[in-house]
Amino acid sequence: xxxxxxxxxxxxxxxxxxxxxxxxxxxxxxxxxxxxxxxxxxxxxxxxxxxxxxxxxxxxxxxxxxxxxxxxxxxxxxxxxxxxxxxxxxxxxxxxxxxxxxxxxxxxxxxxxxxxxxxxxxxxxxxxxxxxxxxxxxxxxxxxxxxxxxxxxxxxxxxxxxxxxxxxxxxxxxxxxxxxxxxxxxxxxxxxxxxxxxxxxxxxxxxxxxxxxxxxxxxxxxxxxxxxxxxxxxxxxxxxxxxxxxxxxxxxxxxxxxxxxxxxxxxxxxxxxxxxxxxxxxxxxxxxxxxxxxxxxxxxxxxxxxxxxxxxxxxxxxxxxxxxxxxxxxxxxxxxxxxxxxxxxxxxxxxxxxxxxxxxxxxxxxxxxxxxxxxxxxxxxxx
Amino acid sequence: xxxxxxxxxxxxxxxxxxxxxxxxxxxxxxxxxxxxxxxxxxxxxxxxxxxxxxxxxxxxxxxxxxxxxxxxxxxxxxxxxxxxxxxxxxxxxxxxxxxxxxxxxxxxxxxxxxxxxxxxxxxxxxxxxxxxxxxxxxxxxxxxxxxxxxxxxxxxxxxxxxxxxxxxxxxxxxxxxxxxxxxxxxxxxxxxxxxxxxxxxxxxxxxxxxxxxxxxxxxxxxxxxxxxxxxxxxxxxxxxxxxxxxxxxxxxxxxxxxxxxxxxxxxxxxxxxxxxxxxxxxxxxxxxxxxxxxxxxxxxxxxxxxxxxxxxxxxxxxxxxxxxxxxxxxxxxxxxxxxxxxxxxxxxxxxxxxxxxxxxxxxxxxxxxxxxxxxxxxxxxxxxxxxxxxxxxxxxxxxxxxxxxxxxxxxxxxxxxxxxxxxxxxxxxxxxxxxxxxxxxxxxxxxxxxxxxxxxxxxxxxx
Numbered sequence: 001x002x003x004x005x006x007x008x009x010x011x012x013x014x015x016x017x018x019x020x021x022x023x024x025x026x027x028x029x030x031x032x033x034x035x036x037x038x039x040x041x042x043x044x045x046x047x048x049x050x051x052x053x054x055x056x057x058x059x060x061x062x063x064x065x066x067x068x069x070x071x072x073x074x075x076x077x078x079x080x081x082x083x084x085x086x087x088x089x090x091x092x093x094x095x096x097x098x099x100x101x102x103x104x105x106x107x108x109x110x111x112x113x114x115x116x117x118x119x120x121x122x123x124x125x126x127x128x129x130x131x132x133x134x135x136x137x138x139x140x141x142x143x144x145x146x147x148x149x150x151x152x153x154x155x156x157x158x159x160x161x162x163x164x165x166x167x168x169x170x171x172x173x174x175x176x177x178x179x180x181x182x183x184x185x186x187x188x189x190x191x192x193x194x195x196x197x198x199x200x201x202x203x204x205x206x207x208x209x210x211x212x213x214x215x216x217x218x219x220x221x222x223x224x225x226x227x228x229x230x231x232x233x234x235x236x237x238x239x240x241x242x243x244x245x246x247x248x249x250x251x252x253x254x255x256x257x258x259x260x261x262x263x264x265x266x267x268x269x270x271x272x273x274x275x276x277x278x279x280x281x282x283x284x285x286x287x288x289x290x291x292x293x294x295x296x297x298x299x300x301x302x303x304x305x306x307x308x309x310x311x312x313x314x315x316x317x318x319x320x321x322x323x324x325x326x327x328x329x330x331x332x333x334x335x336x337x338x339x340x341x342x343x344x345x346x347x348x349x350x351x352x353x354x355x356x357x358x359x360x361x362x363x364x365x366x367x368x369x370x371x372x373x374x375x376x377x378x379x380x381x382x383x
Numbered sequence: 384x385x386x387x388x389x390x391x392x393x394x395x396x397x398x399x400x401x402x403x404x405x406x407x408x409x410x411x412x413x414x415x416x417x418x419x420x421x422x423x424x425x426x427x428x429x430x431x432x433x434x435x436x437x438x439x440x441x442x443x444x445x446x447x448x449x450x451x452x453x454x455x456x457x458x459x460x461x462x463x464x465x466x467x468x469x470x471x472x473x474x475x476x477x478x479x480x481x482x483x484x485x486x487x488x489x490x491x492x493x494x495x496x497x498x499x500x501x502x503x504x505x506x507x508x509x510x511x512x513x514x515x516x517x518x519x520x521x522x523x524x525x526x527x528x529x530x531x532x533x534x535x536x537x538x539x540x541x542x543x544x545x546x547x548x549x550x551x552x553x554x555x556x557x558x559x560x561x562x563x564x565x566x567x568x569x570x571x572x573x574x575x576x577x578x579x580x581x582x583x584x585x586x587x588x589x590x591x592x593x594x595x596x597x598x599x600x601x602x603x604x605x606x607x608x609x610x611x612x613x614x615x616x617x618x619x620x621x622x623x624x625x626x627x628x629x630x631x632x633x634x635x636x637x638x639x640x641x642x643x644x645x646x647x648x649x650x651x652x653x654x655x656x657x658x659x660x661x662x663x664x665x666x667x668x669x670x671x672x673x674x675x676x677x678x679x680x681x682x683x684x685x686x687x688x689x690x691x692x693x694x695x696x697x698x699x700x701x702x703x704x705x706x707x708x709x710x711x712x713x714x715x716x717x718x719x720x721x722x723x724x725x726x727x728x729x730x731x732x733x734x735x736x737x738x739x740x741x742x743x744x745x746x747x748x749x750x751x752x753x754x755x756x757x758x759x760x761x762x763x764x765x766x767x768x769x770x771x772x773x774x775x776x777x778x779x780x781x782x783x784x785x786x787x788x789x790x791x792x793x794x795x796x797x798x799x800x801x802x803x804x805x806x807x808x809x810x811x812x813x814x815x816x817x818x819x820x821x822x823x824x825x826x827x828x829x830x831x832x833x834x835x836x837x838x839x840x841x842x843x844x845x846x
Contacts, residue, residue, distance in 0.1 A: 012775070014415065016415070016713075017454050022520070024496070037410035038404075043409075043410030056406060056409055059406075065407075081711060083713075
C-alpha cells in the first residue's frame with residue numbers, strides 16, 4: 001500500500017484538530033462539504049491508521065469521502081504550525097491506493113483513459129493542443145524561455161495563451177513552445193494514477209530539454225507545482241528553473257522591460273490559487289499583486305488571503321468528480337469577494353478562473369466579473 | 384433495531400448529519416490521550432437544542448447511551464463512547480448568540496470554539512479568561528463540561544467556572560432548562576451565583592453525565608494592558624515562596640498567569656532549572672508598571688533570576704491569539720499524554736520530587752527528552768501537569784503504565800484531580816474514585832435521580 005510509506009507520519013499525529021479548521025471560519029473545504037471529522041486531516045489520519053492495521057478496508061463510500069476534497073493544502077498549512085505532518089502526502093497516498101484498488105471515481109477513470117490516449121485530461125485530441133495559436137503565428141521550438149502550456153488554457157481558455165505570448169513579445173522575451181508537450185501529470189497525481197504521472201513527466205522532461213531553455217514558465221499553478229516539486233523527485237535537480245508567469249512578469253516590470261500603455265482603473269480583488277501559495281509552501285503571493293498594481297488597479301483584499309485563502313474548490317479532482325460540490329465551495333469565495341465591493345475578481349490560475357466563473361453564473365445576485373491577471377495585463381498593453 | 388434507530392435519528396437531524404459508516408466512526412475514536420480507540424454506533428450532528436432534546440428522548444426510549452463531544456481534544460477520554468451508542472458532535476451548534484458590551488457577558492452555543500469567541504470579543508475590545516488550553520478546536524461547552532484547564536488568566540481568576548454565569552442544559556430526560564433562574568425572569572445572567580442553590584456550578588465538570596450543555600453565558604472583561612517577564616528558578620521551594628507572595632493579595636493577585644516548567648525540551652528552551660513565565664496586566668499603564676515592579680521584586684527576593692522575556696512571549700504567543708496559534712511545533716515529535724491535577728501552594732515541590740523519582744530517575748524518560756513537568760499558579764495553589772511525548776502505537780502501553788504509577792502516587796499525597804474521571808487514558812478515575820468517599824456516593828445519587836435510565840455518558844459516574 002502507498003500509505004505504508006507514510007507510516008511514521010500517520011502515527012505522529014497529535015490529534016489537536018487544528019487541521020479541520022472549524023475553530024473559526026471554515027478553513028477546510030472538505031469539512032465544509034461533509035461536516036464529519038472524517039473529512040479533516042486528523043480524521044483521515046485515523047482512518048489511514050485503521051486501514052494499515054486491518055481494522056478498516058478501502059470501500060466505494062470511503063473512496064467517495066476521500067475524493068470530496070480539493071487537496072487545497074489548508075490542513076497541511078495549519079498543521080505546519082504545530083505538528084508538521086505531510087498531510088497532502090498522506091491524502092495522495094490514500095488516493096493512489098484507491099486508484100490501484102479500482103476505486104477511483106468514475107469520471108476520474110475516464111480522465112485517466114483520455115490522458116493515456118490523448119495526453120490531456122479534457123478528453124480532447126492531442127493534435128488540437130496548439131489550436132490557440134493563430135495560423136499565421138510561428139513560435140520557436142527552442143529558446144531560453146520555454147512556455148509550458150498545460151492543458152486547461154490551450155483547450156479551455158485559449159485567450160490566456162494568446163495573452164501570455166502578447167505580454168512576452170511586448171517585453172521582448174522570446175518563448176519556445178512545442179506540440180510535443182503532454183499533460184504535466186498534476187491531475188494524474190491528484191487522482192492517484194502515479195504510474196501514468198511518471199510517464200508524462202519523463203516525456204515532458206525530454207521535450208523541455210530539447211528546447212534548450214534555462215527557464216520554464218507556466219501559467220497553470222498545477223503545472224508549476226508539479227514541474228517544480230514533483231519532477232525533481234524523478235530525475236533529481238532540474239536543468240532549468242521553473243517560474244510562474246506572474247513571477248516572470250514581475251521581474252520584467254522591475255527591470256523596466258514590461259511597460260503598460262494604459263491603466264485598468266478598476267476596483268479589483270485577488271484570489272490566491274492554492275498551488276501557488278499553500279501547497280509545498282511556494283508562497284507566490286506578491287507577484288500577481290505587483291502586476292496588478294503596475295497596471296493601475298485599485299486592489300482591495302478579501303478577509304482571507306494568502307495562506308488563509310479559501311480554495312476555489314476546483315482542484316484535487318473535485319470539480320471533475322463532484323461539480324456541484326466544487327461550485328458550493330466556489331460560491332463561498334464569491335461571497336467573500338463580493339464583500340470587498342470589487343468589480344473584478346482576479347486570479348492567476350485557469351482552473352480557479354473556470355470554477356469561480358461558473359460560481360458567478362450560478363449566483364444570480366453576483367455582479368462581479370472574474371478574470372485572469374493575464375487578461376488584464378494584456379488589456380493594459382493596448383492593441 | 385440499528386437501522387430503525389438510524390432512521391429515527393435521521394428524521395431528527397436530516398440525512399447529512401448522521402452517519403454510521405465505519406470510516407466516519409473511526410475518525411471519532413480518539414481524543415488527545417494515549418487511551419484505546421472507542422467506537423460509537425452513530426455520529427449525530429445536531430443544530431438546535433430541540434434536536435438535542437429529541438435525541439435524548441429517543442435514547443431513553445430505546446436505552447441507548449449518549450456521549451457528547453466538542454472539538455475532541457480532551458486528554459482523558461471523557462467523551463469516548465465506551466459502550467457504543469450515539470456520539471453527539473456539537474460543532475454545528477457554534478453560534479455566538481450575544482456579546483453584551485454593557486453588562487460584560489457573552490452567550491454562545493456550546494459548540495462555539497474558544498478561538499471564535501476570542502476573535503469576536505477582540506473586535507469590541509473585550510476578552511475572556513480563564514481560558515482553556517485545549518487548542519483551537521476546543522469548544523466552550525466541552526470545557527465547561529470537564530472544567531477544562533489552562534494557564535491563561537488562571538493565576539488571577541482561578542479555574543474555569545468563576546466566569547460561567549449560566550447554562551442551558553438538556554437534562555437526561557430530554558427537558559431543556561436554564562441553570563440561572565434569572566433567565567426565567569427575562570434577564571440574561573449577569574453574576575455567577577444566582578438564586579439559592581447554585582445549579583450552574585452543579586453542572587460544571589459533570590462531564591456530559593448529568594446534562595448536555597447547549598448554551599453558555601460567560602463573564603467577559605476589557606482587554607487590559609499587558610506584558611511578559613521571564614525568570615529562572617533553581618528549585619521548587621523558592622518558586623513556592625514567589626507564588627505565595629504573588630497570590631497573597633487574594634482577589635487582586637499580582638500576575639495574570641504564572642507558568643512554570645522544567646524539561647520538555649521538544650517545545651521549550653531546554654535549559655537547566657525551572658522556566659517561569661509571567662504574564663502581567665493592568666487596566667492602566669501605571670497599574671501595569673506597578674505590577675511589573677512588584678513581580679520583579681518578589682521573584683528576585685525568592686531567588687528567581689530574570690532572563691529574556693521573549694521566552695514568555697513565545698510561550699503565550701501574544702500576537703497570535705495566545706496559545707491558539709501557539710504551542711509551536713508542540714506535536715512535531717509525536718502525540719503527547721498527560722498526568723495532571725491541582726495541589727496546595729506549599730506542596731508543589733513534593734510533586735516535582737515524585738515526578739523526578741518515578742519518571743526521570745526510575746523510568747529514565749528525562750534522558751530521552753520525552754517528558755516535562757510544569758503547570759501554573761492558581762490563587763493559593765498550583766496546577767501541575769506531567770507531559771509524555773511518545774511513539775504511537777509502540778510506546779503507548781509504556782506511557783499508560785508510567786502514567787498509572789505516577790497518578791496513584793500523586794493521589795496518595797493529595798493531588799486534586801481536574802475532573803471526576805474519564806474512562807481511560809491515564810486512569811485518573813481508577814485511583815481517584817476509591818478516595819472520594821461520601822462525595823462520590825452523593826454524585827451517584829444525583830445521577831440516578833436525573834438520569835434514571837443511565838443514558839448520558841453512562842460509565843463516567845456509575846460503573
